[in-house]
Amino acid sequence: MTVSASPEPPRLPKPAGAVRAFWARNPRLADALLAGLCALWSFESNAGLQIPQPVDVRWAVVCLVVAATMLVRRSQPWWALTAVAFGGAMSTGHFIGVALACALYALAAYRSTRDAVLGAVLAVTALTVPAIPHGDPAEWRSKAIIYAVIAVIAIFPGANVRTRRRYLQALLDRTVQLAREKEQEGRLAAIRERTRIAHDLHDIVAHSLTVMVRLADGAAAVADSDPHRARSASERIGGIGRDAMVDMRRLLGVLRDGGEDEPAIQDLDALAGTFRGAGLPVALRRQGPEPTDRSVRTAVFRTVQEALTNALRYAENAQRVLVAVDYRADPIRIEVTDDGRGTGPAPSVGTRQGLVALRERLALYGGTVDAGPRPAHGWSVRATLPQPSKDTDG
Incomplete structure (x- = not known):
């Protein structure tokens, strides 16, 4: 812009x-x-x-x-x-x-x-x-x-x-x-647009690369002992890469058309399945019907995606990762917890900016996000998002 x-x-x-x-x-x-x-x-x-x-x-x-x-x-x-x-x-x-x-x-x-x-x-x-x-x-x-x-x-x-x-x-x-x-509003709109694009790029790249790196490491580890699993992991890497390319093309198309980007898949079940395929034991629990407002659905999806991406990176030996989304509450409550032993990010993975971008994204809707260690062990991400107004179009 x-x-x-x-x-x-x-x-x-x-x-x-x-x-x-x-x-x-x-x-x-x-x-x-x-x-x-x-x-x-x-x-x-x-x-x-x-x-x-x-x-x-x-x-x-x-x-x-x-x-x-x-x-x-x-x-x-x-x-x-x-x-x-x-x-x-x-x-x-x-x-x-x-x-x-x-x-x-x-x-x-x-x-x-x-x-x-x-x-x-x-x-x-x-x-x-x-x-x-x-x-x-x-x-x-x-x-x-x-x-x-x-x-x-x-x-x-x-x-x-x-x-x-x-x-x-x-x-x-x-x-x-x-x-x-008006000129100042245009500048602020341009800054907001660049910030949104940066967040979307981070969501696409960070999520896809994190899963692909984990699958590639797993494929390399079993390449000699279990070629079938290695080949399956390689196929998953290709599929995730193609999905990322689709999201990137969609984002670039939004830049040309001036519209608003949405992820190709907003299905939390499909998202959880992707992380399960990368070795993260994800359990999904939802309460209440999903809102019809597209921007709210996108914000929920991106929040869960960022939290699971961080869990895949840093939750070592996690036995359970629970995603709980309560659509009935006002504000909507999103909580992602794991029981792993936290580790520092690998040198080639993570920029520590994901939660910052997530806070900025949710702040646009009046939402909040809080992340920190759990009392015993593991990590939790808690976010809130106001319910959309009843007259909002879906």
Whole structure:
């Protein structure tokens, strides 16, 4: 199983319409045009259309400075608003409402509504208070109202734009998070699949090779004294090898098809017969009907197979190996005991990983396994496996 590469991170949707899309792609150009319009509007609001007229140099400088700050209104909206308020305060007889609206819109859109409201209060105060000592009360009051209305009109769309941008960004962040979680789930699934395949390979190879080695040793021991038994053992070795090849082909087919592997034979009687043929005195005792769930049957089969494989390897001179499976209990109880004298594994047989793999396999179903020596002599393997739910398909 392979995990695909991470997809390209999602982006904010493009604005609808060719004109809006153009301005979205060229924000610097939009700011430059806005700066020019602010300068032109502010200057014309003072000069009107009467030409020629004396030019107020101070007001012209204010218009240029305010227009320049419009170029950085996205990144530095406070600077833009400060320039508007300071310039308007220096030239109390001039109207600077357009620049004020642009600055407050930027503050609401790129900072926060709280900042925009605070900026509006400070800016309106700065634009009207200097005119109080010198102007008509009705005039500066109306000017304050006009600037306040402009502030409200500018803040609302700016806050709406910021809210929409934050909402879209939250959606994108959630999309990225879901994509990462999906990718992580894919990696975990791949790890679980590799672990399952490793367990299945171990079950197939360890079981088959252990029985084949024991039969080969027995055939070699009686080759001269009892050729018939030696030939029978050789035939058994061939049969076990062919069964292992069938299981291997099935496992490889599962890898190609993406399905779930099951052993070719799930019959515990046949499994016990195979080990009896290898010289292990296996007795099988079952209680209750077998579950219809395939995965549970496979887990029971693999548990008994691993326990008998270990008994064949290490239980020296075992006179009895009892396999007890109680399907009636919840959880299902599996116990394999022998009365042999335990020995260390032969150098060429066993990796001591079978029980580890068995614990991992049963843990996937919520089961447990415990293995250890018996009080007198011998070895026991005890495992539990939860009963399948009643609505599980067979």
